[in-house]
Amino acid sequence: MKFKKLVAASSIIASSLVSQMAMAADTIKVGVLHSLSGTMAISETTLKDTVLMMIEEQNKAGGLLGKKLEPVVVDPASNWPLFAEKTRELLAKEKVDVIFGCWTSVSRKSALPVLEELNGLLFYPVQYEGEESSKNVFYTGAAPNQQAIPAVDYLMNDIGAERWVLAGTDYVYPRTTNKILKAYLKAKGVKEKDIMVNYTPFGHSDWQSIVADIKKFGSKGKKTAVVSTINGDANVPFYKELGNQGISADDIPVVAFSVGEEELSGFDTSPLVGHLAAWNYFQSVESDENTKFIKAWKKYIGDKKRVTNDPMEATYIGFKMWAKAVEKAGTTEVDAVSDAIIGVTVPNLTGGIAVMNANHHLSKPVLIGEIQDDGQFEVVWETPDTVIGDAWSDFLPSSKNLISDWTAPVKCGNFDVTTAKCSGQNF
Amino acid sequence: MLRICCLLLCMLLPCNSFAESTASNPELTSAISKLPKNSLRELPKLIETIEATESPKIKTILTSLLNGDLYYIRANKQVVRVVKNTEGLYDQWHILTDEQYPAVTKSKLKKIRTNNSIRGQIKSVLALLDLSHKDPSVRLEAVKRILDNPDKESTARLKKRLAKESDEAVTQTIQVAISVAALKFGSLEEQIAAVSVLAESLEPAANNVLSRTKESLTEKTAELAEGETLSAQEKTLQTAVNKALDKIEQKRDIYSFAENLFFGISLGSVLLLAAIGLAITFGVMGVINMAHGEMMMLGAYTTYVIQQMFPELINYSLFMAIPAAFLVSGLVGILIERGVIRYLKGRPLETLLATFGISLILQQLVRTIFSPLNRQVQAPDWMSGSLEINPIFSLTYNRLYIIIFSLAVFFALMLILKKTPLGLHVRAVAQNREMARALSIKSDWVDAITFGLGSGIAGIAGVVLSQLTNVGPNLGQSYIIDSFLVVVFGGVGNLWGTLVAAMSLGSMNKFLEPLTGSVLANIIVLVGLVLFIQKRPKGLFPQKGRSAD
Numbered sequence: 001m002k003f004k005k006l007v008a009a010s011s012i013i014a015s016s017l018v019s020q021m022a023m024a025a026d027t028i029k030v031g032v033l034h035s036l037s038g039t040m041a042i043s044e045t046t047l048k049d050t051v052l053m054m055i056e057e058q059n060k061a062g063g064l065l066g067k068k069l070e071p072v073v074v075d076p077a078s079n080w081p082l083f084a085e086k087t088r089e090l091l092a093k094e095k096v097d098v099i100f101g102c103w104t105s106v107s108r109k110s111a112l113p114v115l116e117e118l119n120g121l122l123f124y125p126v127q128y129e130g131e132e133s134s135k136n137v138f139y140t141g142a143a144p145n146q147q148a149i150p151a152v153d154y155l156m157n158d159i160g161a162e163r164w165v166l167a168g169t170d171y172v173y174p175r176t177t178n179k180i181l182k183a184y185l186k187a188k189g190v191k192e193k194d195i196m197v198n199y200t201p202f203g204h205s206d207w208q209s210i211v212a213d214i215k216k217f218g219s220k221g222k223k224t225a226v227v228s229t230i231n232g233d234a235n236v237p238f239y240k241e242l243g244n245q246g247i248s249a250d251d252i253p254v255v256a257f258s259v260g261e262e263e264l265s266g267f268d269t270s271p272l273v274g275h276l277a278a279w280n281y282f283q284s285v286e287s288d289e290n291t292k293f294i295k296a297w298k299k300y301i302g303d304k305k306r307v308t309n310d311p312m313e314a315t316y317i318g319f320k321m322w323a324k325a326v327e328k329a330g331t332t333e334v335d336a337v338s339d340a341i342i343g344v345t346v347p348n349l350t351g352g353i354a355v356m357n358a359n360h361h362l363s364k365p366v367l368i369g370e371i372q373d374d375g376q377f378e379v380v381w382e383t384p385d386t387v388i389g390d391a392w393s394d395f396l397p398s399s400k401n402l403i404s405d406w407t408a409p410v411k412c413g414n415f416d417v418t419t420a421k422c423s424g425q426n427f
Numbered sequence: 428m429l430r431i432c433c434l435l436l437c438m439l440l441p442c443n444s445f446a447e448s449t450a451s452n453p454e455l456t457s458a459i460s461k462l463p464k465n466s467l468r469e470l471p472k473l474i475e476t477i478e479a480t481e482s483p484k485i486k487t488i489l490t491s492l493l494n495g496d497l498y499y500i501r502a503n504k505q506v507v508r509v510v511k512n513t514e515g516l517y518d519q520w521h522i523l524t525d526e527q528y529p530a531v532t533k534s535k536l537k538k539i540r541t542n543n544s545i546r547g548q549i550k551s552v553l554a555l556l557d558l559s560h561k562d563p564s565v566r567l568e569a570v571k572r573i574l575d576n577p578d579k580e581s582t583a584r585l586k587k588r589l590a591k592e593s594d595e596a597v598t599q600t601i602q603v604a605i606s607v608a609a610l611k612f613g614s615l616e617e618q619i620a621a622v623s624v625l626a627e628s629l630e631p632a633a634n635n636v637l638s639r640t641k642e643s644l645t646e647k648t649a650e651l652a653e654g655e656t657l658s659a660q661e662k663t664l665q666t667a668v669n670k671a672l673d674k675i676e677q678k679r680d681i682y683s684f685a686e687n688l689f690f691g692i693s694l695g696s697v698l699l700l701a702a703i704g705l706a707i708t709f710g711v712m713g714v715i716n717m718a719h720g721e722m723m724m725l726g727a728y729t730t731y732v733i734q735q736m737f738p739e740l741i742n743y744s745l746f747m748a749i750p751a752a753f754l755v756s757g758l759v760g761i762l763i764e765r766g767v768i769r770y771l772k773g774r775p776l777e778t779l780l781a782t783f784g785i786s787l788i789l790q791q792l793v794r795t796i797f798s799p800l801n802r803q804v805q806a807p808d809w810m811s812g813s814l815e816i817n818p819i820f821s822l823t824y825n826r827l828y829i830i831i832f833s834l835a836v837f838f839a840l841m842l843i844l845k846k847t848p849l850g851l852h853v854r855a856v857a858q859n860r861e862m863a864r865a866l867s868i869k870s871d872w873v874d875a876i877t878f879g880l881g882s883g884i885a886g887i888a889g890v891v892l893s894q895l896t897n898v899g900p901n902l903g904q905s906y907i908i909d910s911f912l913v914v915v916f917g918g919v920g921n922l923w924g925t926l927v928a929a930m931s932l933g934s935m936n937k938f939l940e941p942l943t944g945s946v947l948a949n950i951i952v953l954v955g956l957v958l959f960i961q962k963r964p965k966g967l968f969p970q971k972g973r974s975a976d
Contacts, residue, residue, distance in 0.1 A: 039901070041799050159544065170946050200945045203905055205896035206697075208690040208826070209940045216683075219819075221635030233801055233897045240806070240895075244823040246813055250547040268805055273495070274543050370542055373495065380467060380542040 027070040031090035033101025038078025053300040054319040087111040091118040097332035125314035129176035133391040133404035133413035140318035143389040150366040151278035161225035163194045170199040174229035183395040207241040226254040249274025261307035264375040280364040281313035282377040285350040320346040359404035361389025455480045463499040498536040563594040574604040582608040615660045626671030682820040693826035695933025696833040700888040701906045702913035707881035710920040711857045718786040720903025722882040726752035726889020727898045742807040752886035760882025790900045801899040918966030
């Protein structure tokens with residue numbers, strides 16, 4: 001009798017222990033893979049906070065599938081190979097259901113093989129150069145045809161630019177983007193001598209001769225525009241030098257793809273007024289969703305001066321889409337979610353609807369904004385409709401026949417439409 | 428007849444009185460009322476309408492629109508001119524009547540948007556209005572604005588102005604502008620005459636219009652059928668244009684050489700400032716100080732703090748920051764010397780590692796105190812803009828001042844080392860420590876002061892760098908390598924060598940950059956330097972004598 005009681009008691013204790021363990025396992029783990037130290041910390045810390053804010057909101061609203069979300073934050077420290085290690089840690093050790101992360105293309109390329117090997121799920125929120133489509137990655141930032149190409153169109157048609165300076169930082173994103181832009185410009189009839197390409201190292205600070213070159217290049221009788229893929233804080237001395245050498249936006253406008261509200265915050269923008277940036281989101285766009293988002297962000301971060309920017313919107317959309325897809329699939333299992341998310345819609349913060357397409361890219365509106373003296377952007381042009389992200393550029397000979405379609409029957413990230421073959425090489 | 432007269436009077440009178448009372452007219456009022464609803468595409472037409480009213484108010488309206496001070500009140504669509512006041516509210520005035528309304532928050536107002544091409548249009552309109560401005564420099568600006576793209580109407584106005592113009596520079600520019608227009612629209616004789624004026628001008632617009640004429644003539648020749656040739660006059664024009672372009676090109680080459688030289692010297696002077704402190708600590712004392720860059724960073728942050736403390740004295744902040752940065756970095760330098768380096772004397776490897784550690788500590792310290800984000804240091808007004816020597820050659824003020832300043836620092840330091848007792852002690856200790864000690868020089872004390880002096884100068888360099896680049900925790904790292912290069916290239920322990928090395932590295936870089944791009948230019952300079960050091964390990968000006976070993 002006593003023995004029986006003992007067994008019963010211990011079994012109760014055991015079962016309660018088991019159930020407690022089950023409770024602990026009964027959260028959905030969300031991995032956050034953004035650099036919190038090193039050179040990229042400036043930009044990526046904001047995105048980590050955005051994901052945490054979204055998780056908090058989702059938990060307040062009751063979590064997902066009746067479970068709470070649990071963030072797992074790791075720091076890959078702006079060290080590209082470490083991104084692969086940290087991805088492995090998140091997937092193999094922490095067993096996260098989804099990862100939000102990466103900023104630079106090189107960090108994404110580093111994490112990619114691990115994601116494919118362990119069948120993880122990554123939402124990548126930054127504009128990038130395209131030429132990639134993995135079944136394990138969802139690209140919520142802009143592809144070149146959602147940022148660079150419309151910006152060039154704007155300069156060509158509305159500003160009347162005929163001569164082009166493609167200036168960039170020396171790494172993969174500017175180089176690929178400029179390759180695409182050069183091919184595009186040539187297709188539009190721009191001659192080789194009317195295009196000037198210039199690369200500078202990360203953190204370049206002495207812009208005197210480059211700006212003087214741009215000035216010379218621009219004084220040949222044709223309207224000249226600068227397309228800038230200059231990244232990071234090298235932009236500040238660049239714009240300063242433009243101002244000092246007396247180049248104003250109505251002489252030679254500069255359209256930038258990496259300069260947003262965050263980069264301009266705390267910087268005196270009066271010499272920059274009128275220079276342009278192409279994004280899919282600006283904080284200044286007035287819509288109910290946006291107002292709500294900005295308010296929530298300022299409250300979460302506890303700083304009234306903090307700004308919002310495009311990669312934050314991309315993170316927001318990616319998170320909402322993932323949450324919707326999980327609910328639709330009824331599970332967090334990667335393959336099921338990946339199938340369920342195709343066609344899921346989420347309202348953009350700037351109005352309109354974002355759709356996840358079969359090529360794992362979003363449909364987005366493209367906005368061109370002019371820098372104002374308060375560090376915000378004023379939208380001067382936007383695409384009439386949303387633009388579908390194109391993984392493989394139509395303007396590069398090597399990729400013009402390729403499409404990406406992750407739905408049956410194609411199920412391929414790299415499908416050649418002329419030979420109807422899938423190479424399986426997704427990047 | 429009488430009735431008609433009466434009617435006319437009746438029509439005129441109220442109009443007049445209205446115009447007097449509000450300094451406006453109905454066309455203008457209606458155009459202004461359309462501003463809030465207008466899209467960017469329709470705005471240029473509206474501006475033309477406003478311009479056509481020829482009301483004296485045009486200038487205020489367009490200037491406000493250009494500067495982005497033109498808003499409308501969301502509630503009643505009333506267009507107002509606003510100025511942000513000290514409390515962060517917006518003072519507002521009715522754009523036509525100048526009646527002041529109570530100040531409001533920004534959310535009550537909406538800006539009337541413009542874009543680049545509209546701003547260009549407004550500037551052209553304002554330029555025509557400014558042609559008769561009493562200040563010659565404003566007139567010159569106005570003519571230059573028109574110069575880029577003169578049309579028939581603006582040319583007519585320019586010709587009228589030319590007759591009245593008294594200022595020489597303005598007269599010349601007007602003549603160039605008229606010639607540009609003549610070459611564009613005129614008859615062949617007018618074109619040939621215009622070319623001779625344009626050949627003397629360095630204005631980019633002159634070059635532009637000449638190259639375009641050359642192109643169109645070449646196209647014309649290509650289109651000609653077999654046997655046909657250009658007319659005699661056209662040929663004269665062609666040779667004249669070619670000659671003029673050659674002439675301009677020659678002048679441009681000279682100026683572009685001068686420009687490269689200026690860029691080189693200005694980069695050199697930045698390198699000099701960064702390296703000169705190191706030339707003392709590394710060159711004279713023989714300490715490999717990896718935290719040298721962080722001393723510059725501290726100087727830059729000192730500038731930031733000074734600007735935060737005295738926000739209304741931005742124009743003088745640099746003068747306050749220079750001594751402050753010298754003190755801050757100098758004191759930190761003395762602390763490092765007293766706390767760490769003196770225990771590691773004669774162990775260069777350990778010194779290198781220890782100072783590298785200190786540099787990381789200082790960086791993290793700044794990250795914790797000021798956040799990892801870059802801080803904004805404002806440029807005083809007198810540091811921005813450029814000194815225009817001619818239309819294609821101008822020197823930016825900030826670089827000009829920096830060149831002068833860094834040379835001043837250099838010679839002041841020379842003076843300290845050569846003419847003061849402190850300098851004597853420093854040199855004595857550097858040459859022969861034991862002997863100096865025997866002569867009752869406190870070598871420990873001299874070490875600390877020397878290190879403080881070198882660090883303090885690095886701090887001053889930081890003040891200068893804050894004007895050129897980003898003020899962030901990584902500021903020092905990007906200059907430390909360059910500084911070592913300059914000191915080694917110039918010859919360790921030789922200040923003149925540092926000067927020559929900095930200037931020649933700067934110029935080499937800037938002359939290579941247009942040819943190779945900045946990435947390759949850096950590499951070439953570096954490879955050249957490595958080869959040079961192989962050949963002459965002691966640099967340009969090696970120290971001679973026993974103390975050299």
